[in-house]
Structure formats: structure tokens, C-alpha cells
Amino acid sequence: METFNLTVNGRSVTVKTDPERSLLDVLREDLRLTGTKYGCGEGRCGSCTVLIDGRRNHACVVPIKEAADASILTIEGLAQGDKLHPVQEAFLAEGAMQCGYCTPGMILSTVALLKEKPKPSDAEILQWMEGHICRCCGYVKIQKAVRRAAADSAK
Numbered sequence: 001m002e003t004f005n006l007t008v009n010g011r012s013v014t015v016k017t018d019p020e021r022s023l024l025d026v027l028r029e030d031l032r033l034t035g036t037k038y039g040c041g042e043g044r045c046g047s048c049t050v051l052i053d054g055r056r057n058h059a060c061v062v063p064i065k066e067a068a069d070a071s072i073l074t075i076e077g078l079a080q081g082d083k084l085h086p087v088q089e090a091f092l093a094e095g096a097m098q099c100g101y102c103t104p105g106m107i108l109s110t111v112a113l114l115k116e117k118p119k120p121s122d123a124e125i126l127q128w129m130e131g132h133i134c135r136c137c138g139y140v141k142i143q144k145a146v147r148r149a150a151a152d153s154a155k
């Protein structure tokens with residue numbers, strides 16, 4: 001067991017755990033941040049996407065020792081009080097979810113995309129979101145939501 005300090009959604013936290021344990025397990029089981037979803041557990045579906053120091057990562061394949069001292073953003077930290085983040089608003093406006101299981105990862109990935117490319121082309125959106133699987137096959141609406149989020153943030 002080792003002790004790790006990290007910042008999660010702007011809050012300093014300390015966890016004592018096995019250094020090889022995944023960030024996903026720590027978020028969900030120790031910190032009760034269950035908005036980050038377990039899908040494949042091997043970095044292939046995107047449902048566990050979080051931002052680590054502003055960059056998207058699959059929390060299922062990041063050992064907690066590699067997240068030490070980093071700043072982590074999960075879906076729970078995106079809204080400002082009662083005000084949803086513009087990307088969350090765009091997903092709602094487009095109805096870009098069915099069961100919602102993939103949605104936190106899709107939204108955080110979109111936040112990262114728009115930070116890197118504020119005006120992505122359709123091809124760039126598809127390429128960026130390629131690693132995300134929606135088992136409900138809501139891809140058309142998800143793409144529309146990403147487009148809407150980009151358009152809204154350009155206003």
C-alpha cells in the first residue's frame with residue numbers, strides 16, 4: 001500500500017492503495033465517483049474517459065501511481081453548480097443518449113477535442129471519437145451534439 005495525493009474535480013484527495021490499482025477503480029470505489037464507467041477494462045471502449053491534466057485518458061488502464069499529483073476531471077466536475085457545461089447542454093439538446101452509459105466518456109472526450117480543435121471538421125470529429133463505443137448505436141446524434149457544441153463555443 002502507498003499513499004497518493006491527487007486533485008479530483010478541484011478537490012485535493014489522498015488515497016492509500018495498491019500503486020498498480022487502476023485510476024478507474026479508485027474513482028469509482030474509493031471516491032464514489034461512479035459517473036466514470038467501466039466498460040471493457042482494457043482501453044478500447046472509451047466509457048472510462050477522464051481528463052488528466054487536461055488530456056483525455058482511459059482511467060481503466062492508468063495505474064493510480066501514474067495519476068499521482070495530477071489534476072483529474074471527471075464528469076461530476078464539469079458543471080458549475082447548477083449550470084451544465086456547454087458540451088453537456090449540446091448532448092442534451094441533441095438527445096445524444098439512450099441508456100447514457102457511454103455519455104460521460106463521450107462528453108469528456110468532446111471537451112478535450114474542442115480544447116485542441118475548436119472548429120473540428122466532420123472527419124476530425126469522427127477520427128477523434130473513433131475509440132468510443134456506444135452500445136446503443138447513437139452515433140449520428142452524438143456527432144450532431146459534438147458539432148453543436150463546437151458551433152455554440154464559437155459564438
Ligand code: FES
Pocket residue numbers: 037038039040041042043044045046047048049058059060061
Ligand atoms: S473501460 Fe476503459 S476503455 Fe473501456
Ligand code: FES
Pocket residue numbers: 096097098099100101102103133134135136137138
Ligand atoms: S447511449 Fe447507451 S451506450 Fe451510448
